[in-house]
Amino acid sequence: MFITKPLIWCLCLVALLCTSCFEVIEDITVKKDGSGAMKLTVNFSQSRTKIAALMVMDSVHGRKVPDRAEIEAKMQEAAAKLRTMNGISNVTQQTDFNNYIATISFSFRNTADINNLTKKLLAEYDVNTNIAATYAYDQGKATFTRDYKHSGEVKEQFNKLKDRDKEILKAASYISIFRFEQTVSSYSNQAARLAKNQLAVMQRLPLYDLVSGKADISNQIQLSR
Amino acid sequence: MKRVLQLVALASCTGLTASAQQYAYKIPENAFTVATVRGEQLFKLTSVKNVNASVFGKKLLKELSSVSNQDIKSIDDFGLNLSANIYYYNQITDSIDYNCVLFPIADAAKFNAFMNNGSNPVQARNGMNMSFRSSGKTLFAWNDQLLCIVSGKQQYRFFKDSTTAARYGIELPEDDYPVTVDVPYNDDGAATDDPYATVDTTVAEPETAIMYPDSIPTVVPDDAPPPPKIDNDYYDYQEKDRSYERNNLIKDSLTMKWVMNTAEQLLQKQEGTPSILNNPGFVRASDPAAAATFWLTDMQSIYSSFLPYSMLKYGYMMRGYGSFNSRLYLGNEEMRLTSEIGLDEKKAEIYKRISNQKLNKKFYKYINSDSLVGFMSYAFNTEAYMNELPGLFTGMYGKYDEEMSIAGELLSIALDEKAIAKVVKGDGLFLLSGVSKKQVTYSSYVYDSETFEYKDTVKTKTETLPDFLCMFSSDDPRIIEKMLQYGVKKEKMTFKDGIYSVEETRKMPLNLHILFKDGIVFLGTSYKEIRSIQAGTFKGNLSKEQKALLTKSNYAMFFNPKNLRGVLPSGEPGDTADKLRKLLDGTGNVYVTSTSIKNGYVGFDMIADVPKDKPNALVYFLDLIEEMTQLN
Numbered sequence: 001m002f003i004t005k006p007l008i009w010c011l012c013l014v015a016l017l018c019t020s021c022f023e024v025i026e027d028i029t030v031k032k033d034g035s036g037a038m039k040l041t042v043n044f045s046q047s048r049t050k051i052a053a054l055m056v057m058d059s060v061h062g063r064k065v066p067d068r069a070e071i072e073a074k075m076q077e078a079a080a081k082l083r084t085m086n087g088i089s090n091v092t093q094q095t096d097f098n099n100y101i102a103t104i105s106f107s108f109r110n111t112a113d114i115n116n117l118t119k120k121l122l123a124e125y126d127v128n129t130n131i132a133a134t135y136a137y138d139q140g141k142a143t144f145t146r147d148y149k150h151s152g153e154v155k156e157q158f159n160k161l162k163d164r165d166k167e168i169l170k171a172a173s174y175i176s177i178f179r180f181e182q183t184v185s186s187y188s189n190q191a192a193r194l195a196k197n198q199l200a201v202m203q204r205l206p207l208y209d210l211v212s213g214k215a216d217i218s219n220q221i222q223l224s225r
Numbered sequence: 226m227k228r229v230l231q232l233v234a235l236a237s238c239t240g241l242t243a244s245a246q247q248y249a250y251k252i253p254e255n256a257f258t259v260a261t262v263r264g265e266q267l268f269k270l271t272s273v274k275n276v277n278a279s280v281f282g283k284k285l286l287k288e289l290s291s292v293s294n295q296d297i298k299s300i301d302d303f304g305l306n307l308s309a310n311i312y313y314y315n316q317i318t319d320s321i322d323y324n325c326v327l328f329p330i331a332d333a334a335k336f337n338a339f340m341n342n343g344s345n346p347v348q349a350r351n352g353m354n355m356s357f358r359s360s361g362k363t364l365f366a367w368n369d370q371l372l373c374i375v376s377g378k379q380q381y382r383f384f385k386d387s388t389t390a391a392r393y394g395i396e397l398p399e400d401d402y403p404v405t406v407d408v409p410y411n412d413d414g415a416a417t418d419d420p421y422a423t424v425d426t427t428v429a430e431p432e433t434a435i436m437y438p439d440s441i442p443t444v445v446p447d448d449a450p451p452p453p454k455i456d457n458d459y460y461d462y463q464e465k466d467r468s469y470e471r472n473n474l475i476k477d478s479l480t481m482k483w484v485m486n487t488a489e490q491l492l493q494k495q496e497g498t499p500s501i502l503n504n505p506g507f508v509r510a511s512d513p514a515a516a517a518t519f520w521l522t523d524m525q526s527i528y529s530s531f532l533p534y535s536m537l538k539y540g541y542m543m544r545g546y547g548s549f550n551s552r553l554y555l556g557n558e559e560m561r562l563t564s565e566i567g568l569d570e571k572k573a574e575i576y577k578r579i580s581n582q583k584l585n586k587k588f589y590k591y592i593n594s595d596s597l598v599g600f601m602s603y604a605f606n607t608e609a610y611m612n613e614l615p616g617l618f619t620g621m622y623g624k625y626d627e628e629m630s631i632a633g634e635l636l637s638i639a640l641d642e643k644a645i646a647k648v649v650k651g652d653g654l655f656l657l658s659g660v661s662k663k664q665v666t667y668s669s670y671v672y673d674s675e676t677f678e679y680k681d682t683v684k685t686k687t688e689t690l691p692d693f694l695c696m697f698s699s700d701d702p703r704i705i706e707k708m709l710q711y712g713v714k715k716e717k718m719t720f721k722d723g724i725y726s727v728e729e730t731r732k733m734p735l736n737l738h739i740l741f742k743d744g745i746v747f748l749g750t751s752y753k754e755i756r757s758i759q760a761g762t763f764k765g766n767l768s769k770e771q772k773a774l775l776t777k778s779n780y781a782m783f784f785n786p787k788n789l790r791g792v793l794p795s796g797e798p799g800d801t802a803d804k805l806r807k808l809l810d811g812t813g814n815v816y817v818t819s820t821s822i823k824n825g826y827v828g829f830d831m832i833a834d835v836p837k838d839k840p841n842a843l844v845y846f847l848d849l850i851e852e853m854t855q856l857n
Contacts, residue, residue: 023669048667195676197676
């Protein structure tokens with residue numbers, strides 16, 4: 001009793017003192033035939049101290065804090081769902097609780113399979129929104145397109161966020177990498193960068209800009225034939 | 226002349242006492258909780274204009290405008306007496322729970338106009354005006370002097386009883402009972418399922434609509450005839466649905482009837498009749514100097530009321546505890562919340578023995594008041610507590626009392642109270658001394674500009690972490706040392722120069738260092754601090770006020786927001802951190818202390834200092850709410 005209460009008091013202070021910061025990395029490799037692989041990484045390592053402090057508490061700002069078992073169960077559930085989806089294979093997931101990094105990766109038969117799985121997963125978690133970007137690969141024309149529309153719903157949800165939650169998004173980064181077997185001839189989004197070997201396009205932006213609709217992550221990439 | 230003055234003094238004092246309680250005599254003797262807000266005390270500290278202009282006031286006016294469908298510009302627009310006592314009480318019966326608010330009226334014409342302009346119809350009955358809210362379960366009833374808001378909630382279990390159900394014509398799902406009570410009808414004679422229509426019918430002519438009892442039923446008579454049974458095996462889904470609706474209609478009509486009766490009884494109740502004023506616990510809590518008071522009937526009744534009747538035999542956990550009360554005092558220099566709970570003689574004796582312990586005075590030299598963010602201290606007698614354990618178990622589990630008593634005795638035999646008290650004497654002090662900067666590592670990625678392939682990399686950053694130091698007395702810490710040595714052997718901690726250290730872990734993001742010195746076990750986050758305690762070079766500086774807090778109470782807590790603000794890292798980005806700093810800047814010190822047993826009551830005092838730039842506690846409180854809403 002004596003140790004627990006003061007420690008929780010201290011941990012609350014830890015949560016108060018530390019700035020939270022995290023990165024989301026979306027890494028997609030598209031082969032010539034339109035098949036490929038995707039890896040999603042969420043890295044909370046920079047906020048390790050804060051997350052550790054938060055996880056000791058039952059709830060923060062009235063929201064329940066999930067424990068390790070719950071997080072693992074959710075990740076496994078997501079992986080299990082992916083395995084049942086058409087065109088999706090080689091599903092692996094990993095949660096590193098020392099550094100608070102979660103990754104999920106899988107192979108797809110066709111680029112359109114990514115669109116289907118996002119839709120299904122969002123529906124599964126009762127998210128009825130057009131938040132997801134759509135991906136298209138035209139083998140004949142050798143073009144890869146990501147179409148992203150910032151929907152009114154997202155804007156509405158964003159506006160509902162409290163200032164402190166908006167600040168968390170300001171400190172978080174979103175990184176998107178597209179890799180190809182052919183070299184990239186041109187790309188439409190000037191905020192993106194081309195790798196020196198011309199086989200990859202990367203865009204990095206604060207997550208806040210993406211959610212608030214300030215940034216555009218749409219891109220039309222023309223590949224050499 | 227002296228006699229005349231005495232008479233004048235007596236008359237004015239009597240007047241004061243009477244006005245202090247005002248309409249408390251309306252509250253039933255068996256109320257469960259009572260809360261009182263003393264408008265007179267509040268408006269000594271602020272004005273109606275200031276309340277209207279505050280965030281809280283604006284929100285209230287907006288809410289009221291929206292509820293009443295009228296444009297309300299000031300809290301004194303309705304004709305209510307804002308300088309009088311406002312009472313809220315809760316009453317529990319076996320059939321219905323009531324939540325009631327009593328609000329004195331200053332200007333009946335103004336209040337009538339306000340209610341008549343609202344969206345809910347107003348009707349007159351037996352010298353009172355009344356208006357049901359749309360739910361049909363909350364009634365506003367008033368005369369020229371008093372507004373009573375009565376809200377009723379049925380007891381779920383009440384209608385589950387077959388005899389009660391039959392009495393009111395409720396059909397229980399398992400058995401087929403005929404409907405013995407007519408469902409309310411509209412003027413045209415058609416059965417209605419519109420709750421509004423039900424409100425009107427019941428309110429206007431309740432007696433002709435349904436034959437309900439005149440008073441609230443509490444017990445169903447033993448000689449009540451068993452309900453007649455009809456042989457009918459067929460019960461389709463639709464019929465069940467209809468039956469459910471019929472039942473609800475009857476239950477809702479009953480609620481309305483009972484709520485109406487209660488409001489009528491409240492308005493007609495005369496001074497001198499049995500009331501809550503006969504309850505010494507309530508009278509004790511009703512301090513006229515307090516801005517608000519809260520009183521809760523004895524804890525055993527609460528505990529029992531939340532348990533189903535069949536479980537009552539197990540429920541004596543709160544035996545020995547009396548009523549609870551809280552009083553809020555708003556002054557110019559401080560805001561004080563005093564809370565206390567009654568104890569019976571036996572419990573009071575036990576408490577006295579357990580609290581017969583003082584904080585180790587050696588702790589004082591490790592306190593630095595100038596930079597201290599907060600502390601928490603406690604001093605209880607471990608040996609007395611261990612000795613009292615069997616006694617504490619007795620009476621708690623009702624039916625299993627004897628078994629629990631034996632278990633308690635066995636525990637007492639198994640444990641060596643004296644030996645335990647030597648290891649942990651029962652006093653402790655926790656100090657939140659400030660914060661320190663620390664380099665922490667984290668995983669990130671480096672991207673190859675050639676291919677955008679990324680590799681894991683370890684980066685470092687500076688974080689600000691709280692520093693704390695806690696200590697407790699131990700005359701014989703050998704067992705603790707043995708446990709720590711076991712931890713060292715298992716490589717969970719290290720031991721160097723007489724200090725045990727635990728590195729931060731996933732669950733505990735702070736380093737901990739443990740030292741044994743002068744019969745005190747120290748546990749702290751700062752190695753430097755622990756080293757200076759070990760070397761005897763620690764420089765403490767305890768203020769008189771804080772020393773008094775630690776010496777006088779068995780339990781004390783202190784928090785200095787300004788010192789926390791001083792140590793908040795300057796690198797915190799964003800508005801929230803700035804707002805938090807502003808909030809901490811404008812917040813005074815907060816203290817909590819336990820009070821010793823007085824007239825069979827034991828409790829806590831919470832005091833918040835009013836900052837010098839605020840005129841009084843109420844203004845400070847309203848400003849604080851405003852600052853806090855800015856944070857969200």
